[in-house]
Amino acid sequence: MSSKANHETPSKKKLSNGQMFSYGLGSIVNNLLGGAIGFMSIVLNVGLGINPALVGTLQAIPRFTDALTDPIMGYISDKTRSRFGRRRPYIFIGAIGVGTIFALMWQLPAGHSEMFYFWFFLVGSIVFYMFYTVFATPWVALGYELTSDYHERTRLMAVMNFMGQFAWISLPWFYAIMENDRLFSNSVEGARTLAIIIGVFVAVLGIMPAIFCRESYVPPDVEKGAKKSVLAGIKENIAMFVKGLVITLKRVEFLKLCVGTFFLFNGIMLVGAFSSYITIFYVCGGDTDLGARYMGLFGTINTAATLGSIALVTWISSKLGKRRTFVLATAVTLVGSLLKWFCYDPLLPWKVLLPAPLMAVGMGGLFTLMGSMIADVCDLDELETGERREGMFGSIYWWMVKLGMALAFGLSGYLLNITGFEVDLGGAQSAATFEMMKMFDVLIPAVCAGISIYAVWKFKITEERSMEIRDELELRHAAARASKVTA
Amino acid sequence: MKLNIKNYLFALMLSVFIFNGCQDITDEYVGKKPENVKQVNITMVAKSSNNPVFLSAKIGAEAAAKDLTDKHSLLDLSISWRTPLEENPVEQAERIINAVQDGTDAIIVSCSDTDTLTKAINDAVASGIPVMTFDSDAPDSKRFSFYGPNDEKMGRTVFTELAALLNGKGKIAVLGGSLNAPNIKKRMIGVLAEAKNYPDIEIVEVVYHGETAETASAEVLRVNAEHPDLDGWAMVGGWPFFSDYLLNKLEPGKYKIVAVDALPVQLPYIEKGIVNAFLGQPTFRWGEIAVEKVIDKIFLGEEVKENYEMKLIKVTIDNLGGWSRQLRAWGYDGIPDKYILM
The missing domain is CATH 3.40.50.2300 (Response regulator)
Known part of the structure; x- marks a missing residue:
């Protein structure tokens, strides 16, 4: 390693506690918004009697519009020039907008037809996802550019990931809160009130990054050319958007991170339900109470281990670098996944808890290191294109994550069918069904973790290379500032 | 906010306080019963x-x-x-x-x-x-x-399962229970009604008995001896298998047998291949x-x-392990570990 490796972050490049905390608050909002609709949608079926297939459609359609708007928002944010910056105005408006829409879309009036609720919620969801994009895409991009320091980026992402876990912890409680008959007369009323609370919470916390974070990158002013018609302006922007999209998608180092994330994250998501099924129906013989207790304990251990692993991964990363740390953390998850095979033991049910901490390490490392590594890719991209396009990179990365999640949820049902699982049989499934369920549960995440390791193994932006890029960019920025002063 | 050890421990402690606080609130407002319960x-x-x-x-x-x-x-x-x-x-x-x-x-x-x-x-x-x-x-x-259970439907299912095992032809006997038990009567109506759909299956004898393991076993052995070309048994109860008496008396695979109930004491008959399918009641x-x-x-x-x-649950050698674990979860004792691990 060169003398530049494992450098100490200079104090001028360190972010203040306030900035890190404010940015982390955005993570709570982002995760809360990402999961809340899914966790609350059960009310549409249970409370309002909407057909489950329609509820599924209600969840799917807005995600398609969301997939289209994410890169567009990334492009718009990257190209924005304002005295408040490229990201903060959108974060501010987006947070208030998304909080308001979220509160309103759950105010479902009583006594209407199924199709009324369908259209009411569909329109609400599409508008919600548009505002969600307005908030989330610039917020993600802001994280990539808050600091230019190799290790400080990882620390920022660690704080973001750590704080974001609190949203995931709270989400499973939503249904219990809405259904609680001491608080609400029915789940629909519960959803109305909960949505208002979440909406206010989101709006208040969501504006914090806009208020307290400072955009460190000052983009060059856009040269004013000859005046163009509106149509010509739109055409030019579309061409630039497509060009930017293509450049982003051709960035090999970025694609390695996308592949690494896609497989690790979705490999685990794809079989997420299998662990519950195997624990309840195989290990606990269909005893749902006992199975639920073990799953609850598994979740608690997993969450605690995720919080712990975020700190551990951040520390190891400062010693080994991001790529090696990612490979190490993912390898631990791979081992944890394989360990599951030996831990599904009906005679000793508590063994299902053993892989939980190992499974958490990879996930704890994933969103801590990936955000930091994408920020490094943005530096490389600027070096080669002269543009900073965190918005575009962030939106495509998260679009890929969301697409993968949608695919994983869709495919998991088919996988369960392939195993021959019949819900009426309860614990009395055939041995072949359980063997196949166990095989999917163990092998899919393990193989996906292996692919993820392979993809990231050849990631070329080492700490040393990152420092070289930064040095060159800072020279370039200094020269640009000097020429501006001269002009 | 930097993730050094001190800050991290502080954040972790804060998390614990928040969780504890949440737990207290949960206990206060959700966990405890109100006065007008x-x-x-x-x-x-x-x-x-x-x-x-x-x-x-x-x-x-x-x-x-x-x-x-x-x-x-x-x-x-x-x-x-x-x-x-x-x-x-x-x-x-x-x-x-x-x-x-x-x-x-x-x-x-x-x-x-x-x-x-x-x-x-x-x-x-x-x-x-x-x-x-x-x-x-x-x-x-x-x-x-x-x-x-729908007893008549149960009787039909017993016959249908047996007919499938016999590929729709052969000689069988039917084991009923007490003639006075209304549920057994209905099951027998179901068996005999379904039999009409299988002209190539001949019922050589319908046996009623006192609904004990001893009387049922004795009847099974008698009918087997009297009909050496017997292919199978349709049993609307599991009485012959409520003891281990027949475990060494019936040759595995010789008869196709479908019977109602799948209690722990009956399971060795599946393991040994003496009984092809039990219709278990949840x-x-x-x-x-x-x-x-x-x-x-x-x-x-x-x-x-x-x-x-x-709904009845069909128990065969394929799901013997799953059924055994299910029985254990339902509170039955004395299920061998070897079944639990199947």
């Missing part, structure tokens, strides 16, 4: 507390009571187990009368005898106590609902479903159907 007592009168199937039903009822109490903050549900040691309809009727006098809120009962229990049920209903039957019904009584659900329906009716005010059909 409704105490509901359901009396459970099964046929015999010596019979493990009813102990499993009891576990199901208690599990449902706990789940419902947890789910509804205004409900505190308890189960009173008032089941005679041995099957005795008169004693069942007395226990129903006593439960009404003691102020129970509802009764669930599996009837040992229809006539004796019909009167007791009607008297309880007349006193304002709703009654639901499970496993064994009193259809002419004023009970509001029944959860249990006895845990007798108690579980009955309690849920009572609460639907008397607490939630929901509409409850008159009949809820219990």
